[in-house]
Amino acid sequence: MAKKAIITGFIASLLFVSLIAYSLPAFAQGPDLTPAKPEIISVSGITPKKDMIVHILVLVQPGADRNEAAVAALAQQGARPFTSDEFSTIALYWDQFGDNDPGNDKVIQNYNPKNDPTNGAGFTALTNTHTSWNNVTTSSFTFEYGEDTRRCPSLVKECRGDQTFDGNNDVAWLKLNSPTTLAVTWSGTLIDEADIALNTDFNWETDGTNDFDVETVFLHENGHALGLGHSIDFSAVMFPSYQEVNRVLQQDDIYGVSFLYPATNNPEPDPELDPEPTPGVSSVQQIVYVLAGGKNNDKHLLVTIHVVADESDLSGVDVSISLSSDSSRKGWSGSGTTEGDGTVTFQLKNARSLCYTTIVNSVSSDPSWDGAQPQDDGYCKP
Numbered sequence: 001m002a003k004k005a006i007i008t009g010f011i012a013s014l015l016f017v018s019l020i021a022y023s024l025p026a027f028a029q030g031p032d033l034t035p036a037k038p039e040i041i042s043v044s045g046i047t048p049k050k051d052m053i054v055h056i057l058v059l060v061q062p063g064a065d066r067n068e069a070a071v072a073a074l075a076q077q078g079a080r081p082f083t084s085d086e087f088s089t090i091a092l093y094w095d096q097f098g099d100n101d102p103g104n105d106k107v108i109q110n111y112n113p114k115n116d117p118t119n120g121a122g123f124t125a126l127t128n129t130h131t132s133w134n135n136v137t138t139s140s141f142t143f144e145y146g147e148d149t150r151r152c153p154s155l156v157k158e159c160r161g162d163q164t165f166d167g168n169n170d171v172a173w174l175k176l177n178s179p180t181t182l183a184v185t186w187s188g189t190l191i192d193e194a195d196i197a198l199n200t201d202f203n204w205e206t207d208g209t210n211d212f213d214v215e216t217v218f219l220h221e222n223g224h225a226l227g228l229g230h231s232i233d234f235s236a237v238m239f240p241s242y243q244e245v246n247r248v249l250q251q252d253d254i255y256g257v258s259f260l261y262p263a264t265n266n267p268e269p270d271p272e273l274d275p276e277p278t279p280g281v282s283s284v285q286q287i288v289y290v291l292a293g294g295k296n297n298d299k300h301l302l303v304t305i306h307v308v309a310d311e312s313d314l315s316g317v318d319v320s321i322s323l324s325s326d327s328s329r330k331g332w333s334g335s336g337t338t339e340g341d342g343t344v345t346f347q348l349k350n351a352r353s354l355c356y357t358t359i360v361n362s363v364s365s366d367p368s369w370d371g372a373q374p375q376d377d378g379y380c381k382p
């Protein structure tokens, strides 16, 4: 669904029409019952000391037993399987997203390009998956690229020395011990850190034609790195088995990351501050601010206006707003039409780090607007 809104500068700036499109590709192919080619499965386990989780992508040859392959791959990493109950209580959760300080809401990930078999395309594939996870507008989760590093990811068993938490979330190419293991993601259960290694023994590709597609694997592994387990939805990126290139998050993945890290700029309306809706008139129920776009998903400011009447969403309503900031003499205005959910979203492109407030100028609806400015605490862009 595309939301159309026009916002134009009325003092000194010129802004643009925005289209926010949510695309859900039609890919939904289940695994074959009798695979004619090797199958890639993903298995998860914990270390005996229970403070580390490992997710492993394992290649299973046709006719081979999946469970045996899974248990063997885990044993090779010094881990054992866990139950889904166990996972929900020990899985990684990045605490900075739950501390009500939006300024620290990011996970910095570094990349070691050594041994990259794709002539550097691995870096692009990795940062593409950052964009994919960051662009979930209903979630505040954010990956940020840190630096090129020469470190061996400290949680990965194949690195020299003991597995240790070094405070860095590193991604590297390594020759992994098991010839059937494509990739591993290690994370802490008590300490927030996630490290990833891809096995250089495989014939990795980035042109989308090969099962060993770098971006497909990074997208799945980064789902684990942010704290997701496996999904039972076979179209999901986080489904534990796949045989095809899949570089696009599916609805189930979006639900998952949004459940773990809901959008912090999306507060529930305070019922004490919201006036009782008056029958026979429309009102603006809520103004919501969300950041979106760009490398860190914080480039543009989105302002969503929700129009209701008698507790029902009002679609097709023309809404005009003005946006102002306390420390800038600039102001912006725009008009747009509400969608079926009663909302219209305005985009302020390349919004500066200012505090913004919204004034609703007009709402052309039937029944007519009550004219009341809704509760608006404004929003300060970090």
Ligand SMILES: [Zn+2]
Residues within 6 Å of the ligand: 042, 043, 055, 056, 220, 224, 230, 240
């Ligand atoms: Zn997995």
